[in-house]
Amino acid sequence: MKIVCAWCQKEIGSTPSHLENERISHGLCDDCRIKMEYNFTSLEDFIEKLNAPIMIMDKEGLVQGANQSVSIMLQTSKEAIKIKKGEM
Numbered sequence: 001m002k003i004v005c006a007w008c009q010k011e012i013g014s015t016p017s018h019l020e021n022e023r024i025s026h027g028l029c030d031d032c033r034i035k036m037e038y039n040f041t042s043l044e045d046f047i048e049k050l051n052a053p054i055m056i057m058d059k060e061g062l063v064q065g066a067n068q069s070v071s072i073m074l075q076t077s078k079e080a081i082k083i084k085k086g087e088m
């Protein structure tokens, strides 16, 4: 029996089938489970719910976002923390 995520339809795995006519079962994949647990819709939304200062960096190490904890710690706005290409 194939098990697919009820939300995103991603295949999670399979179990030995017991019933001939029941080939698909539904579950919840890890990504969707985390989304539901923390009830967030974007990465920015997710880090905002964490109780630690979190910064998002791109592959070049430039800060692309930060949560409110960072903003409070650095005593500046979240917008001011972001570093755009060419500013360094």
Ligand SMILES: [Zn+2]
Pocket (backbone or CB within 6 Å): 005, 006, 007, 008, 009, 010, 028, 029, 030, 031, 032, 033
């Ligand atoms: Zn899913």
